[in-house]
Amino acid sequence: MRDIGYSFEVAVADVLDNSITAQAQNVRIACVPRPDTTFTLLDDGIGMSNIELINAMRLATKDPEDPRESTDLGKFGLGLKTASFSQAMDLTVISKKDGRISIKQWDLQFISKKNEWLLITPELESYQNLPLYDEFIKQESGTLVVWGKIDSFSEMDIPNKLENLREHLSLVFHCFLEGSVPGRKSFNIFINGQQLEPFNPFNPKHPATQELMTEKIKYLDSEIKVQPFILPHHSKMSQQEYEKYSTRNGYTKSQGFYLYRAHRLLIYGTWWGMHRINDAHKLVRVKIDIPNNQDSAWGIDIKKSKASPIMEIRNNLRRIISQVTVKGSRPYTGRGKKIEDKTTIRFWELISDNNNIKFSINKNHPMVKDLESKLNEEQNNLLHVILMGIESYLPLDAIIAQLNSNPLKVNQETSINEEDIKMLLEQWRSAGVSEEFIKDLLKTEVYKNKEAFFDYAENTRE
Secondary structure, three states: OOOOOOOHHHHHHHHHHHHHHOOOOEEEEEEEOOOOOEEEEEEOOOOOOHHHHHHHHOOOOOOOOOOOOOOOOOOOOOHHHHHHHOOEEEEEEEEEEOOEEEEEEEEHHHHHHHOOOOOEOOOHHHHOOOOOHHHHHHOOOEEEEEEEEEOOOOHHHHHHHHHHHHHHHHHHOHHHHHOOOOOOOOOEEEEOOEEOOOOOOOOOOOOOOEEOOOEEEEEOOEEEEEEEEEOOOHHHOOHHHHHHHHOOOHHHHHOEEEEEEOOEEEEEEEOOOOOOOOHHHOOEEEEEEEOOOOHHHHOOOOOOOOOOOOHHHHHHHHHHHHHHHHHHOHHHHHHHHHHHOOOOEOOEEEEEEOOEEEEEEOOOOHHHHHHHHOOOHHHHHHHHHHHHHHHHOOOHHHHHHHHHHOHHHOOHHHHOOHHHHHHHHHHHHHOOOOHHHHHHHHHEOOOOOOHHHHHHHHHHHO
């Protein structure tokens, strides 16, 4: 049971699900290193009586086929126990309801020694010095979960564990933290006194985010809501915002489906094998909302970290994938098409030949043509070889790698020195170039929208 595979943050999220089911408005988490590493989670939900607490401490307290309230985030009645045992050797739960406090404990060392599942009722006074205990006593109702004898991480790991936990809970419970869950009041999470801010992975408030039409799929007398989002291209965001929404996994690995059950994020950043991860689709994120009566159709595991939808659902999802990925690639393919823009004379052109695609320097560019006219045959041959070398050894892999990892830092236009291009223009003016040549220059990337340079050159010559 201890080796099901929970990470610390996933285990905490599983315990926190119970607080949401208990209608809590505030959840406070504390993790301290001394005298022994201890983790506590306090909510202000409805609490449990002594009998309710005993039942909650049982393993597998629910029949997964039984109907549940639409707000119930559990299924098997295993989460509290398996999540806690993955991190600690003893689990203590203290709960208050109708003014009465109840306390129960599982101690795995004691169970191993006695070779029986014996539930302990410890002395309440022995917990008075624990973090959040005083806050618990002051509340009218609520539950305090305590992990003792933690052996899954050490005191040195706590800062990193809590940083990962903040990121995970801000994402997984963002709908609750935003207050966007129908029928629920405000919801807050505090970790060591610091309040969490919601992290919505779809960046819906950005004006450049494309929020596509929601599609509803009927299944098991209920609805599956599917809504695709296309995040803004990096050119429309600041460096800080771009990095924030890339998540820890990066944009490419964060593309795909985001599965929510009862507004709680379960699985994200996957196509479930229905589509290959593609850099051109890295801005595509598809939100799926399902009710809590469809677990069997989605193959959701105990940890709520894996899923595999059945074929009937997959067929609908494949259709949606084919539609949204076409739109999702436009921020990149649209920029690629600029090379073929006939209104601008560009240095580079895109050539497709026999199913091969290559980027080629535009030999008809007016600057290239002007240079060729001033060179002798030997120099022209050298120029031709140089241009072929630039084309052939264009570092595409390095360019793609940098655009994926540091797109906002890649800025080639800073290589252009305005004084140099002004001086070159003066030389052309002095040589008496034709007006047709000037018109062509105004269409080039270097001089487009820089008519003032030509006025400057004209005035300089006079």
